[in-house]
Amino acid sequence: MFSFPVDEEIQLELLQTHHKEELYALIDTNREHLRKWLLWVDKRKSAQDFDAIIPMWIQNYAENNGFDVGIRYRGKLVGMVGLHYIDWKNRATSIGYFLAEDAQGRGIITRTIDELITYIFNILELNRIEIQVAANNEKSIAIPKRLHFTYEGNKRQGQWLYDHYEDLLTFSLLREQWEGSKKSTT
Secondary structure, three states: OOEEEOOOOEEEEOOOHHHHHHHHHHHHHOHHHHHOOOHHHHHOOOHHHHOOHHHHHHHHHHOOOOEEEEEEEOOEEEEEEEEOOOEOOOOEEEEEEEEOHHHOOOOHHHHHHHHHHHHHHHHOOOOEEEEEEEOOOHHHHHHHHHOOOEEEEEEEEEEEEOOEEEEEEEEEEEHHHHHHHHHHHO
């Protein structure tokens, strides 16, 4: 199965059904932290909720249609990152991610997304990556900014989150922009 080393501390792993207890524990432990930004958190009430979801993730990966993978930091599952649907015709995808509250501040998501960008442009040979984040989620907004994504705009009230709407900010990175930023940093 898919296993992808980001660096000496971070590994991405395609989760299997035997990981469902570990994944549920991660979400349940971080429920209040995650539900501020993710609508699906309250829908995950037990590890069995992943019995149908994990096979869909595996199928998406097998069909070359994106993936949702666990982020392991020093062996411990601390979050997830996903390439949502891949639009092969337009050579584009979007990235989503979440991280346990106690794993923040170590550069885990930044390092992970930075390595994924290389994978997306060099291996998958896509042209465009998009990240959408809630307008009030400052830590999540910092990721695309740090990685030289371009701010494209605000999708006003773009997401219903439990009892209110959230504006969504859209950031994108194009292959030529990324290649140019790599040249300027070497």
